[in-house]
Amino acid sequence: xxxxxxxxxxxxxxxxxxxxxxxxxxxxxxxxxxxxxxxxxxxxxxxxxxxxxxxxxxxxxxxxxxxxxxxxxxxxxxxxxxxxxxxxxxxxxxxxxxxxxxxxxxxxxxxxxxxxxxxxxxxxxxxxxxxxxxxxxxxxxxxxxxxxxxxxxxxxxxxxxxxxxxxxxxxxxxxxxxxxxxxxxxxxxxxxxxxxxxxxxxxxxxxxxxxxxxxxxxxxxxxxxxxxxxxxxxxxxxxxxxxxxxxxxxxxxxxxxxxxxxxxxxxxxxxxxxxxxxxxxxxxxxxxxxxxxxxxxxxxxxxxxxxxxxxxxxxxxxxxxxxxxxxxxxxxxxxxxxxxxxxxxxxxxx
Amino acid sequence: xxxxxxxxxxxxxxxxxxxxxxxxxxxxxxxxxxxxxxxxxxxxxxxxxxxxxxxxxxxxxxxxxxxxxxxxxxxxxxxxxxxxxxxxxxxxxxxxxxxxxxxxxxxxxxxxxxxxxxxxxxxxxxxxxxxxxxxxxxxxxxxxxxxxxxxxxxxxxxxxxxxxxxxxxxxxxxxxxxxxxxxxxxxxxxxxxxxxxxxxxxxxxxxxxxxxxxxxxxxxxxxxxxxxxxxxxxxxxxxxxxxxxxxxxxxxxxxxxxxxxxxxxxxxxxx
Numbered sequence: 001x002x003x004x005x006x007x008x009x010x011x012x013x014x015x016x017x018x019x020x021x022x023x024x025x026x027x028x029x030x031x032x033x034x035x036x037x038x039x040x041x042x043x044x045x046x047x048x049x050x051x052x053x054x055x056x057x058x059x060x061x062x063x064x065x066x067x068x069x070x071x072x073x074x075x076x077x078x079x080x081x082x083x084x085x086x087x088x089x090x091x092x093x094x095x096x097x098x099x100x101x102x103x104x105x106x107x108x109x110x111x112x113x114x115x116x117x118x119x120x121x122x123x124x125x126x127x128x129x130x131x132x133x134x135x136x137x138x139x140x141x142x143x144x145x146x147x148x149x150x151x152x153x154x155x156x157x158x159x160x161x162x163x164x165x166x167x168x169x170x171x172x173x174x175x176x177x178x179x180x181x182x183x184x185x186x187x188x189x190x191x192x193x194x195x196x197x198x199x200x201x202x203x204x205x206x207x208x209x210x211x212x213x214x215x216x217x218x219x220x221x222x223x224x225x226x227x228x229x230x231x232x233x234x235x236x237x238x239x240x241x242x243x244x245x246x247x248x249x250x251x252x253x254x255x256x257x258x259x260x261x262x263x264x265x266x267x268x269x270x271x272x273x274x275x276x277x278x279x280x281x282x283x284x285x286x287x288x289x290x291x292x293x294x295x296x297x298x299x300x301x302x303x304x305x306x307x308x309x310x311x312x313x314x315x316x317x318x319x320x321x322x323x324x325x326x327x328x329x330x331x332x333x334x335x336x337x338x339x340x341x342x343x344x345x346x347x348x349x350x
Numbered sequence: 351x352x353x354x355x356x357x358x359x360x361x362x363x364x365x366x367x368x369x370x371x372x373x374x375x376x377x378x379x380x381x382x383x384x385x386x387x388x389x390x391x392x393x394x395x396x397x398x399x400x401x402x403x404x405x406x407x408x409x410x411x412x413x414x415x416x417x418x419x420x421x422x423x424x425x426x427x428x429x430x431x432x433x434x435x436x437x438x439x440x441x442x443x444x445x446x447x448x449x450x451x452x453x454x455x456x457x458x459x460x461x462x463x464x465x466x467x468x469x470x471x472x473x474x475x476x477x478x479x480x481x482x483x484x485x486x487x488x489x490x491x492x493x494x495x496x497x498x499x500x501x502x503x504x505x506x507x508x509x510x511x512x513x514x515x516x517x518x519x520x521x522x523x524x525x526x527x528x529x530x531x532x533x534x535x536x537x538x539x540x541x542x543x544x545x546x547x548x549x550x551x552x553x554x555x556x557x558x559x560x561x562x563x564x565x566x567x568x569x570x571x572x573x574x575x576x577x578x579x580x581x582x583x584x585x586x587x588x589x590x591x592x593x594x595x596x597x598x599x600x601x602x603x604x605x606x607x608x609x610x611x612x613x614x615x616x617x618x619x620x621x
Contacts, residue, residue, distance in 0.1 A: 074356045077396070259591050
């Protein structure tokens, strides 16, 4: 069992300020109050930037730190690019949906036939400091997938805000080592503080449940059957009609991991690039000669859902959706993953 | 530290013209390169692009690698314009090849279409090297016209080998072609095989694989005894990039050779 600490707000500010001397630190510094909801974005911490607690997930997916949208992954045949240790990095602002979604990225890049060494190095050199949600966005639906709005595993440290500070739960050896480097800031946690955390968590779950109940969302245990049995339903065609093939749902998704390898000549060096790809793109599955097994948008939309709710349940035992709702917010065609699944359920019942 | 995206340099040593659209490229890798028959590689044109191919050469040869390539897309068209001496990159080998051990003691029916004979040539070399372990090898090969037949010099030599029965057919005949005319499916009647201990291996364009599979199922082959080479967009070859998914499988990692039993309940496998 890892330990649980407490840190007072003033001490936390000092701790936060100190970290950037030894680490690259990213935190939810930027707020965009333009919309109805305030949006938070990751930013590199520099100067005397103060910590902002994000009540819910950030706009960007966590994957962007580990597999950026465009990355040089090899140089050949006169290699100048060697796999190097990535700088030690700390990321604040991570929520439980991000951690759950990130299990998919870890499965893809750390397991299977080969380990992606560059991903592993980044993962090893990154400390994830997650936090409880204290509010939710309109599109948030983690609970529908039985995912709690507070982290339970997968973090190095987790912050639970109380009135005058944070409970700091350690989730890994990396987290314990970090606290060991700054021992003066942390106090032993009190039972009353843990009880207060419990109440806050319970309250948020109640609020989120009340928000989700009228939506009548499909449950985790039937979703695989829905996409399998609903393969030939007109749901896919119906929801495809407003798809503009922008790939936004793929890129913003913390579980979508598809990429393309491309080659480029940079001066005299040959380079191999890895770019995010999107299964909603027309050429995603096209082969040489022009044959394309996913010719229509209908097929591609369905492919996205069977990947999330059939493939990953078969191969990893979990659906590749963490209920973060990023794809719902980003879609210019207003395609809502919750509504697609509900439509399958409705049509299969009747 | 191993970089899974790093290609191995290889020199293009020779080019053999097979047909107007198909060439066999002979590469000499900078280090010995081993593969099992049916596994594939990613071939990089430096600074230009990468594409997956199954080697057509003998897996017992480690210092050379042959790849038979049809001009079909961007990378293959550029490949066809190359001259000897140029450097290319090789990643792999990837995927699971033909399970030769499971073919021991059996009649092996090999059905190829067009450039689909390329991986089968590598398979034939592997079978010939240990022919005593197998009961017999029957090759049925279909090309569009006689001009589209690959390995024209080798086929007669293979046909003379012991335990080997080869029949070539062309979709469209011409006066210079003395052989069989008709789709490859028409050559599958009255095959001299014992269905209780036989396997069928099919490689060709998806439409050909579909109709051949239906035909041999009709003949009595069991789904688990039919081995198909699936063609998909395979970018990474490592089961990571997502493109080549068929149902719960990735073609690159779980294939590219699949039994029909593994695929038959998956939608749209022939698309």
